[in-house]
Amino acid sequence: MTRKPILLLALLLAAGAMPARAAAPLEHAHPGPAAEAGAPSETRGRAVRAPDWTSAPLLLPAGGMGRGNGRFSPQNLAAETIEVYGPGAVTEAQGFPVANGVAAITPADPKVGNYQWLTAREHRPGEERLASTAWYVSNPGPAPTGLMAASRPGLAIVPRLPREHAGYREGEKWDFQVRFDGQPVPDAVLSLETEFGTRTRGIADANGVTTLVFPRDFDPAKLAGNGHARPSGRFVVSAMQERDGVRHVSAFNGTYAPEPGRSRDLMAGAGFLLLGMAAAAPLLRRGEEKQ
């Protein structure tokens, strides 16, 4: 009797020692925020390449990010500064100059962590371009409810940010609100583009809110995680509005993760659950002598 659990354990450990299959791990054991800070190591120490999958304005991590400091690069727009809005009492943005295409930034209030809202603007004749993203700083800080509710000038895309340790994932529905000078823009058209080539659009409701579904389009080659770098893909949600002869283009970019079910087997999991139940079942038998 005692050999059975030992045998089972040995089998499981043997399975554990098996080399990872080519399909490779899909998700890191620990979840993390899905906004741009979620995948810093991907670009750590490397120059940011201009994206070829979108023409929307972007703010991309530029590597070299540590705890409480970051480097971001505006792409598809010529911005002079990156503005950082914090979730705490400091409501005014802190501006950080862009030099050689990269800005070294810190949280708006160095003592306050959680999500920071980053924006970069470019004023062109007859056109305003805004890139925005959320940067997660893993220090204690208030929830970003007030940060996201704050009214900011121009066209803005306000996402619902994932909970700490969570993130956007393939197949999930997420709400994005379009605002102009802080007011919702009904019937605005939002575009979702991913680096894997998906292009979808949605139309905002009366509150300016559009629900977009993250496509199940992950490149299988990117599913192979490497150490701490869990697989992630970039996306951008953008909108355009014409106001007083000026074309406003606004975008929010971040990262999303593969659907966990891609490398998971629910039936195998249920099988082991039943195995455990079966192993405990004899405990439920009432012995004759006990009765």
Next chain:
Amino acid sequence: MMFSPSFPLSRLRLAVQILTLFLTVWGGNLVGYYMADKLSQALPALSCAYDQQNGGYCILVSLQHQLDHRIGEALAKAHQVTWQILLPLFFTLLSFMAFFVVLGKAFCGWVCPLGTLQDWLNRLGRRFNRPQRELGSDRVGKVRAVKWLMLLGLVLALPLLTGLGVTPHALGNPYCDVCPSRIATTLLTGNPGELALNTGDGWRFALGAIANTLVGFILVASLASRQPFCRICPLLAFNALFQRLSLARLSKRQHDKCGQCGICAKACPMEISEIAREHGAKAFHEDCTLCGRCAEFCPEDGVIALKWGPLSLFRSSRDYYRERVRAELPDGTVKPVKFHKKPASPDA
């Protein structure tokens, strides 16, 4: 004392368990998930990080992460060991300690969602007349060591070794990977995702298979044994390390009859036989979850008490005991549900 036979301690405990089960499993829906983040910081020992609907996180996940990603990696790069790296670990423990000073080991007996599930399943088993299996004094002593091994091996050593690059990356979070609470609480939210095994990595597959087997075993075993997982839970060991620092504690004074009836030991779901023999600090055993059953079932006045600082929350009393055993015997036996065959119709 607010408790009486008409309002027993066990009823308050049941109410607290129901409340905290909702908070720790579905609390995020109630307070909003941003507020849940705040709760996580205030009450870090509440619940499972894998459950996106809950109102807090368990201390063990952050401890493993700090050891893997901060301490282990920093030790590997010795020049990076600065107070800036150690500070997050310090704050993780500090916030846990602040919580722990208030609630102490009552977390295990009153708040933990997996403890509550096991408790209720055992009551169900008793209602359906299933046997109550006990480990017995010989095996209890051996099993007690397992929780320390779990704490040392899975919560502390492996994450640290992973951070140092000694063990594979898949072993950076090993306790959460085998934790039955992760699966049980996410299943309660209707999410079977944690039940699915990761087929892309051998280690993760093996750990997931162990977790699933363990949770299946516990769910069924709880019908016929009390708190089977609590006995090996590393959080119980972690709590035991600091139990003397908490305001919540079990108090027992010496009495002539102690060690004779052994009713308090029979009432203990953790099979702590020492409660019948010892008194003073020794009676507050490392396995105690502060459920209060020993105090409820002690037939002597004022011998066993649940205390919070100088306040006595509940004291044993003969009158209370007499009423209590009418509803339930110390070992949890209750009047079983009986199914009667319908008598055959005389027309048939």
